[in-house]
Amino acid sequence: MTLTAMQASRHTRGICARAPIIPVLVIHDIAHARPLAEALVAGGLPALEVTLRTPVALEAIRIMAEVSGGIVGAGTLVTPEDVRAARVAGARFGVSPGATDRLLDACEAHDLPTLPGAATATEAMRLLERGYDMLKFFPAEASGGAAALKAIGAPLPQITFCPTGGVTPANAASYLALPNVLCAGGSWVAPADLMAAGDWAKIEALARAARALS
Ligand SMILES: O=C(O)C(=O)C[C@H](O)[C@H](O)COP(=O)(O)O
Numbered sequence: 293m294t295l296t297a298m299q300a301s302r303h304t305r306g307i308c309a310r311a312p313i314i315p316v317l318v319i320h321d322i323a324h325a326r327p328l329a330e331a332l333v334a335g336g337l338p339a340l341e342v343t344l345r346t347p348v349a350l351e352a353i354r355i356m357a358e359v360s361g362g363i364v365g366a367g368t369l370v371t372p373e374d375v376r377a378a379r380v381a382g383a384r385f386g387v388s389p390g391a392t393d394r395l396l397d398a399c400e401a402h403d404l405p406t407l408p409g410a411a412t413a414t415e416a417m418r419l420l421e422r423g424y425d426m427l428k429f430f431p432a433e434a435s436g437g438a439a440a441l442k443a444i445g446a447p448l449p450q451i452t453f454c455p456t457g458g459v460t461p462a463n464a465a466s467y468l469a470l471p472n473v474l475c476a477g478g479s480w481v482a483p484a485d486l487m488a489a490g491d492w493a494k495i496e497a498l499a500r501a502a503r504a505l506s
Pocket residue numbers: 316343344345367368369387388389430456457458459477478479480
């Protein structure tokens with residue numbers, strides 16, 4: 293089967309509607325995969341983005357996909373090979389910092405609903421032309437933050453975004469208050485030091501606090 297862009301956006305929209313925050317995860321130790329996913333899901337954040345930035349990322353996706361209640365996706369999709377590997381590992385959605393036709397062709401061919409990245413009105417319009425209306429706004433803070441996204445939303449209200457990159461507990465609410473934002477991505481719910489310490493209870497508490505954002 294081949295996924296259309298509109299089907300993909302409908303799917304990623306559903307995932308983004310599940311919780312206000314999608315944790316952006318950088319996993320170095322495969323032993324962290326399962327307890328991390330369990331803590332985040334228990335804290336109320338079911339959609340998890342595992343970035344393909346570490347050697348164990350694909351194996352982590354495989355393990356986390358077994359955690360009940362979670363929806364595990366692959367981040368940092370850059371090449372068609374990333375898409376294929378993410379799909380084989382069991383990723384149920386993809387996230388990319390930007391978008392190219394080759395990457396989107398691969399996502400559609402492999403049935404991987406994807407949240408493609410855009411940082412400008414032109415990039416967002418190109419993706420909309422292709423049928424994508426649920427996008428990642430990246431890098432959110434460096435691209436002007438909530439003010440920029442609000443301005444983009446005025447002429448392009450049909451596009452919904454998941455801002456990611458520099459989103460923190462302090463600024464998340466300013467994004468989530470915008471009508472064109474469904475959720476935001478952030479790495480703060482799974483800090484490297486808490487993961488290294490195996491402090492899953494504290495990570496669950498961070499997830500719970502993120503879940504309460506609106
Ligand atoms: O690798 C990817 O595809 C990404 O998704 C990049 C992430 O969006 C940012 O690295 C998250 O940024 P922070 O929340 O500021 O740490």
